[in-house]
Amino acid sequence: MTFEGGEGAGKSTxxxxxxxxxxxxxxxxxxxxxxxxxxxxxxxxxxxLSGAAKPLGPLAEAALFAAARADHLDVTIRPALERGAWVISDRFADSTRVYQGAVGDVDARLIAKLEAVTVGPTRPDLTIILDIPAEEGLTRAAARSGGPADRFESEGLSFHRRLREAFRELAEREPERCVLVNGRQDAEAVAEAVWQAVSARLPLGTAAGGATP
Known part of the structure; x- marks a missing residue:
């Protein structure tokens, strides 16, 4: 399964x-x-995240994300799934759909082809989208890092507002997979909402053998 959302939404926690x-x-x-x-x-x-690839544009960034994802799947995700482990990923292919696709304006057909080649059938059973206003998320991200903003955190507020809307649209478009959770709540309340979604949708009575991330 995967967690998605804008900057500072609380995914890692x-x-x-x-x-x-x-x-x-x-x-x-x-x-x-x-x-x-x-x-x-x-x-x-x-x-x-250093921004070194930014001058090449969103298309090049999408290709780099796809290359990284292919290695991630081959080295980490698929071996874990094969032995029956659950895999929980902080971001996955939906972030490319939103950041480089919906907001970066890379053709959705190209994004889909990259995803088909890299991800194939290894798709999330459940995606939790943590929803938080862009302003609040950026404030959290700045407080968390304590240093300079990364490539995406440094984008303007309009960029982050578009991200939020794109993630919300994704949740509406794929309700069988995606659950939108209010990320403005305290961490304990968010964790409980996440647990309710997991309990309702995934087989907790087994070791989830063969489940996708």
Whole structure:
């Protein structure tokens, strides 16, 4: 399963909390992130978040995200799924759909082709979209990092407002997979809402063998 949302929405915190709760049930859990999640993909992460690839434009960034995702899947995600572990990823292919597609204006057909080649059938069973106003998310992100904003955090407010709307539209378009959760609540309340969604939609009584991330 995956967590998505704008900057500062609290994805990393909720990935950790959910992972710990599932482990307490005796379920093997692998928590990971994008871009990154494998040695090769972490190298691409630095290139992307440093802003070094920004002058090349959203299309080039989408291709780099796809390359990192392919390595992430091959090295981390698919081996974990094959042994019956749950995989929880902080961002996945939906972020490319939104950041480079909906907001970056890369043709949706090209995004879909990149996703088909890299992701194939290894798609999330459940995606939690943490929804938070752009202004609040950016304030949280700045407080969290304590340093200069990364490539995407440094974009203007209109960019982040468009991100939020694109994620909300995704939740409306794919309700069988996506659950929109109010990220403005305190972390404990968000974690409980996430748990309710997981409990309702995924088989907690098994080790989720063969489940997608």
């Amino acid at each position: 909720q990935v950790r909390r959910l992972g710990e709760r599932l482990q307490a049930l005796g379920i093997e859990v692998v928590t990971t992130r994008e871009p990154g999640g494998s040695p090769g993909a972490e190298i691409v992460r630095h290139l992307l």
